[in-house]
Amino acid sequence: SQTIHQWPATLVQPVGSPLSLECTVEGTSNPNLYWYRQAAGRGLQLLFYSVGIGQISSEVPQNLSASRPQDRQFILSSKKLLLSDSGFYLCAWGYAGELFFGEGSRLTVL
């Protein structure tokens, strides 16, 4: 069966520090991969999606970047965090029109 792992689950970072959130999927190959951000009362905002290794599409210009160094690995990064980067980040993989989500990473930028 397929599983998705996302870490870290929570982190508190100072403004201006770097960020790396990692997501890996097991049990499937060449999945579509997604990063979403959830802010309170604003639903889920699609940040990046990838249909293959090295293929990244950005939905919203921002302080973040994404990379897919391996087929089942998706990384969300920032060189310098802003206060506005705080939120709940969700990684997901897609198959046959359905999304499967990780447990999320809660980022607080102070």
Added chain:
Amino acid sequence: AQSVTQLDSHVSVSEGTPVLLRCNYSSSYSPSLFWYVQHPNKGLQLLLKYTSAATLVKGINGFEAEFKKSETSFHLTKPSAHMSDAAEYFCVVSSYNFNKFYFGSGTKLNVKP
């Protein structure tokens, strides 16, 4: 472009009474629509999906939704609410090739004893 609008940010019902969560969509082609549920501090789980087959879609945990093209709606219903249904619900529309999924702002369902 595709988008969904969830008409209520909060809905409160008593246990055992019907649930109605409203969603309207906008799409330049025949859409694929979904409802996802999120329990506190958790990821999301698919409740049901509509992909141009039967307009009445049945999902998990007794939920169902009806696709109404004339009203551009995809409302989620359940005949009888249970305490465990308390969560946040998201209406979602996908791109034609299922590469992108666009979420509504969510509806928080509160179930009173």
